[in-house]
Amino acid sequence: MLSPPSLGPGLLVLSSLLAGVLSDCGPPPVIRNGVPHKNIEGASFPPGSTVIYKCLGNFFNVYGKVDVVTCLPDSKWSHIEQFCVGSCMSPPRSAFAQVKKGQRKDYYIANTTVAYICRQGYDTIPEITPVITCRENYTWTEIPAFCKGKSCGDPGKPEHGDAVILTNLLYLAKVNFTCEDGYTLNGSPTIQCQWKKDHVEWSQKPPECQRLIEKPTEDGTNTTGQAVPPSGGSATNNTGDCTHLNVPNASLWRGDPKDSYPIGTVLQYRCIPGYEAIPGETLSVTCLATSRWSTENPKFCQGRLCPAITLENGRIIKATDLRLGDEITLGCNEGYRIIGQKTLRCSLIDSKVVWNRDLPLCQRIPCFPPPDIANGEHTGRGFLEFDHGTAITYTCNPTFSLIGSPTITCSTAADGINGEWRPAAPECKVVSCRRPSIENGGLTTTFRPTYEYNNIIMYVCERGYTLVGSDSSKCGADNVWHPPPPKCLKGIFTTAVPGHGNTTSNTATNHSPGVIIGK
Secondary structure (H helix, E strand, O other), X not given: OOOOOOOOHHHHHHHHHHHHHHOOOOOOOOOOOEEEOOOOOOOOOOOOOEEEEEEOOOEEOOXXXXXXXXXXXXXXXXXXXXXXXXXXXXOOOOOOEEEOOOOOOOOOOOOOEEEEEEOOOEEEOOOOOOEEEEOOOOOEOOOOOOEEEOEOOOOOOOOOEEEEEOOOOEOOOEEEEEEOOOEEEEOOOEEEEEEEOOEEEEOOOOOXXXXXXXXXXXXXXXXXXXEOOXXXXXXXXXXXXXXXXXXXXXXXXXXXXXXXXXXXXEEEEEEOOOEEEOOOOOOEEEEOOOOOEOOOOOOOEEEOEOOOOOOOOEEEEEEOOOEOOOEEEEEEOOOEEEEOOOEEEEEEEOOEEEEOOOOOEEEEOEOOOOOOOOOEEEOOOOOOOOEOOOEEEEEEOOOOEEEOOOEEEEEEOOOOOOEXXXXXXXXXXXXXXXXXXXXXXXXXXXXXXXXXOOOEEEEEEOOOEEEEOOOEEEEOOOOOEEOOOOEEEEOOOOOOEOOOEOEEOOOOOOOOOOOOEOO
């Protein structure tokens, strides 16, 4: 008798390895944006083992889904859904606003909004919504400039002096003071608009301008501009004939502005930060013998250009120019909605001519999942997102007819922001039209006791009769034939029959018996 074959050493090793594999689940599943809590390198996972996950960086288990997997008796890991959802960082700080109470959270998923309120010293601008939005790329839209500093009002100016307003007269603004030639400041040259208890006011009163008393110098002049002759004679007056000149967006290259200048004076200018010389303009004027400036209303400088704008899936709707001080309005292409502020101003920030806020985002308009219909289904099952332009097709279960359009499309709603499905979703109904009968006539279609939705039947009259009405009808969703069956009247008519509209000859139609149209 032959004994059964024995296993060789190699097969025994393979068998033991297979047994080891079958008793271990192997590496746990990979979770997007998540990792196991503990280091699992080199670890084994026999049935009953569990692995707990944690989310990385700015990702959180927002919806409280299961974050653990278990090695099952069949050496397979239990099912786990992706649960780490991206989040924006904490809302950005602002010098003029703070996050509204109750708005702070542990995480901020895409499209989450956060409201701000103005800090003390600022008033809210009613037309601007104080809200930022977490973008799809988990960055915040820019905080809108919805707060305006409270005003300290006119600070006044000293006698024989002037106030130089650096920016404005609002909260935290500063004002410098200067004195006329021959006078000196007594007091602080700068004051600031500050918060005091429950209102804003200037940090102190303006300084005084006190007259200087100076002696003539060895060269025979003093600081008042009056020449003192070395030995007798009358003084020569150096007061000029051209008045003070205002040049927008420019400052004198050297020296301080004066009230008047003598004939022959040449003033040279340079553009202030954020501006550049207009091509072809010479940045100088001369006081002519006519006591007029060579250019009476000079305009030497124009704002520098802001960087060119490229808005993905968007465009510039309105723009005067792209230079300092100009505004542009942005919009999105069809099928997209704007996230963020649509108006930007070309501004001088940190000595650079740039746009005052980040570009908005053009996000594809989304629709809610398409509606389910009774006794039917659609092609959108299994999809998570439905963007503008997505088309969904419906079908009905057997014995049901589809009433309406079989295809609906995600379109822009009237508000221009949200999406809606158009046209309305169809219905699945059982439609049954009874076979009609007409006296002195019949049907050219195959005999059926009932017909389905959109079936078309054709009528014909017996010889010697004329068909009055339509020679065909369609089975409607209301289980009724449209138009209603015709009549077969005796005789052959060549004109309209009173009360019956047009007539049709009893000549046979081209539709062959047994054909149902429109199924």
